[in-house]
Amino acid sequence: MPTSSDSAGRPAQEYLSVRQLTVGYGAAPIISDVSIEVREREIVAIIGPNGAGKSTLLKAMTGRLSPQSGTVVLDGKDVTGAAGYELTRSGVGYVPQHNDVFSTLTVRDNLEMGGYLLPKAEVEHRIGYVLDTFPILKPLLKRSGKLLSGGERKLLGIGRCLVSSPKILILDEPTAALSPSLARTILEDHVTALARAGTTVLLVEQRARQAMEISNWCYVLVAGRVELSSEPRSLLSRPDVGELYLGRPAGPEPDRGPDSVAGDGSTDGGAAVPQVAAGDES
Numbered sequence: 001m002p003t004s005s006d007s008a009g010r011p012a013q014e015y016l017s018v019r020q021l022t023v024g025y026g027a028a029p030i031i032s033d034v035s036i037e038v039r040e041r042e043i044v045a046i047i048g049p050n051g052a053g054k055s056t057l058l059k060a061m062t063g064r065l066s067p068q069s070g071t072v073v074l075d076g077k078d079v080t081g082a083a084g085y086e087l088t089r090s091g092v093g094y095v096p097q098h099n100d101v102f103s104t105l106t107v108r109d110n111l112e113m114g115g116y117l118l119p120k121a122e123v124e125h126r127i128g129y130v131l132d133t134f135p136i137l138k139p140l141l142k143r144s145g146k147l148l149s150g151g152e153r154k155l156l157g158i159g160r161c162l163v164s165s166p167k168i169l170i171l172d173e174p175t176a177a178l179s180p181s182l183a184r185t186i187l188e189d190h191v192t193a194l195a196r197a198g199t200t201v202l203l204v205e206q207r208a209r210q211a212m213e214i215s216n217w218c219y220v221l222v223a224g225r226v227e228l229s230s231e232p233r234s235l236l237s238r239p240d241v242g243e244l245y246l247g248r249p250a251g252p253e254p255d256r257g258p259d260s261v262a263g264d265g266s267t268d269g270g271a272a273v274p275q276v277a278a279g280d281e282s
């Protein structure tokens with residue numbers, strides 16, 4: 001059974017929610033009876049071990065997968081089964097973990113693709129906003145996506161999504177495969193700045209501790225079910241959370257230098273997961 005803390009302190013207005021959602025790729029569900037809600041202007045984190053169904057949940061919330069049962073509600077409207085482009089038009093921005101950038105296109109073309117549902121004049125205006133938000137992209141406009149570094153690529157993926165002026169930004173492991181310092185920059189600088197500027201954020205992260213530190217609410221998804229729904233600060237102080245729910249063996253993290261990239265943020269879940277009970281990331 002999910003344990004749920006008191007939701008006092010959360011903004012009143014719910015923006016995106018799923019209710020008793022069951023979804024999978026075939027007859028067997030991957031996630032079952034999952035309910036989560038994201039309220040306006042919150043950062044909500046979803047953490048959990050690899051294979052728990054986090055990406056599957058996001059696909060169902062963004063119109064990439066149709067639920068077997070349950071509902072998806074956006075801004076008070078039932079959007080269950082709506083297509084991805086309809087949700088994009090309604091303000092849902094989604095940055096998948098992979099394939100968030102067209103490698104064969106330039107940075108500029110990628111940004112323009114992000115505005116495919118907008119009038120051209122508005123696209124230019126929005127690209128200007130994205131370049132102001134991520135100035136690192138400015139000198140790279142003519143560069144091919146395949147020549148970008150991991151960090152540049154991820155900012156382009158997020159930037160491409162921002163072109164469509166999303167009210168909610170849904171990020172699937174934005175720091176995977178990035179160095180600890182780049183991960184910190186993305187989470188602590190960029191994601192928090194976007195939230196401060198009024199964008200609601202739903203964040204799936206393997207860096208559990210860092211995700212909790214910047215979020216207003218946290219769900220722990222394990223084996224396709226919500227195991228915990230809580231204000232994150234109280235989870236940060238619980239050593240059992242990492243061990244029980246995030247697939248982390250007890251004991252300290254192996255020491256890594258601050259600039260080490262090896263083994264960091266990889267998608268196999270090992271090294272980057274166990275940040276709840278142990279010390280800092282790097």
Ligand SMILES: Nc1ncnc2c1ncn2[C@@H]1O[C@H](COP(=O)(O)OP(=O)(O)O)[C@@H](O)[C@H]1O
Binds near residue numbers: 048050053054055
């Ligand atoms: N396209 C797919 N077709 C069939 N099974 C899939 C597909 N994508 C993911 N799965 C399975 O769904 C389960 C949950 O995967 P996923 O949602 O990616 O978990 P997480 O994001 O938490 O690591 C895994 O067992 C995975 O093998």
Ligand SMILES: [Mg+2]
Binds near residue numbers: 097
């Ligand atoms: Mg995933």
